[in-house]
Amino acid sequence: MQEHSGVCLKNSDVDELRARFVGPKEHKARDLVATSLDVLQVLQGRKPLQNHIYGYVVLMGDHHTIARGTFRAYEILHDKSVRIANRHGRGGQSQNRFARLAEETRVQHLNLVLDRMAEAFFDGEGRCSVEKIVVGGPGPMKQQLLEHLPEKWAEAVDQNPVTVDHTSALGMHELVQLLEERCALVSKVELQRQRQRMRKEGRKDQKGQQRGGGRKERQEKANERRKREEEEEERLREERERALQEHLERRKGKKRQN
Template sequence: MKKWKAPATVLLSLYVPPGRPIADVLNNLRQELSISQNIKLKRTRDAVEAAISAAIDRLTQLPKVPDNGIVLFSGKNFDTEEFKCILFSPPEKVSIYFYRTDKEFHTEFLEDMIEENDVYGLLIIERDEATIGMLRGSRLEVLDELQGYIPGKHHKGGQSQRREARIIEELVHEFHKEVGDRANSYFLPYLESKKLKGILVGGPGFAKQDFVEGDYLDYRLKKLVMEPLLDVSYQGDNGLREMVTRAGDALKGQKLVEVQKALEEIKYHLAKADDLVVYGRKEIETAMDAGALEYLVVYEDDNTASLIQRAENSKVNLYVIGDEVPEAEWIRKTFAGAVGKLRYKL
């Protein structure tokens, strides 16, 4: 819903906390529906009225507000002409009453709820280059990329060489200090909210050791630096992925690591052509019913929602992914959004 945009304020977002009578909410919406008749532009007026009317229709079917409250999104996607009215109870309690029609749906209150509790800071450091990132569940994010100007070593001798070596050392120190300050600003809020579980530090050379041993990170963050420091060849997104892969057992149980492991195993069995990979809705459900499905990787969208629900009810080892996983498009296009590994051939 976050991706939907509109040329006018026609997308309705509604948050209702527990304890609020449904009748009160319906009265407010009916008042808004009456007010919307004053909108001059017919296309906008029709879209707002349709969004509010659909919301009223859905809410009248509820006897009361659930224990965690309700969230409702209603409106038309002007790019696709698709209309949706989605009503659900979120994973945590809604704390406010919020109603608005806008050019986008207001998902920010939900994002706080679904943010992973286990967060890992990621830092790739060289003498003149650094990448700061974050691992939240299966979402790997580049937060910042920094570059410093550190001149290469020269071949002069004597005092000139020693002087230039001191200058280079000072430049490296200043760059690492900048990286440390930036990393502190990103990681400390997660530490203070008790979500930061550890920090992975890596790089191609000895700079990572110098950085960790220096006083560049806040002392509270230094305690969370995980051993061993990792040899990483790249910067940027590729470097962060390499780091997470190399971390291995240190991140065991993290969703992204488990998903990547599952996908590598699927690729291995596809290459062997040993019939242990299953895809296609009918084939997956047959394997599920037979108890032969070891795990299932599903790209989450409207087309796979019912399959995800069925897998959850069957207690299959399920990995639900989004676009944050590099292979997401491959799974979506090649396997219609779902691919699994069998325990044995069917």
């Protein structure tokens, strides 16, 4: 209800529901309601995935786009092209020199992207201010960016880059759309697993009832049986002591008569 209908329960709401519905009822219904309220209490602080703030980075060799926001509404903070040494200049540059210049400009571009990511997604103390940072792009540059990340960013940045066909605003739109579809699929799978767990727990409880109660009920019955056995043992011990005392008194009486 909270995930799909936008209803957000507060602590006071859950407490009121618990007081109203969890009472001296038949134990199976009571346990079911109590478990449901426990689940609600866990979920009440969560927000739907589409309302989380993410960081988005789309880049290729000579262009990068950085945005921040939700799946439904995001703001493009940077959309820049950079000059990359991608061809020989006049004067017959050597192949080694060209390769070195291309590598230098590539590293400079990566460092520029990292600087802008730090400005957009991290606060002054280095804490990530978004749910997750996702990197995408049409070529190998996205993987190279992940390899150049600072170690302290490892948990903040998704280590699985997303392949998109475009750059700039169109590539950003494609990235966000793919992420929304992925999260919707994950939510659906999680919901199915949750239903399977509930059905499994229900079958376990049903089998337990058929065997004479669930684990808790069996434990209670065992405690009651142990208590009755101890009480019976105590009663027999008292009877034996009383019989022995009467026997001793009768012997004393016979000795006095003799």
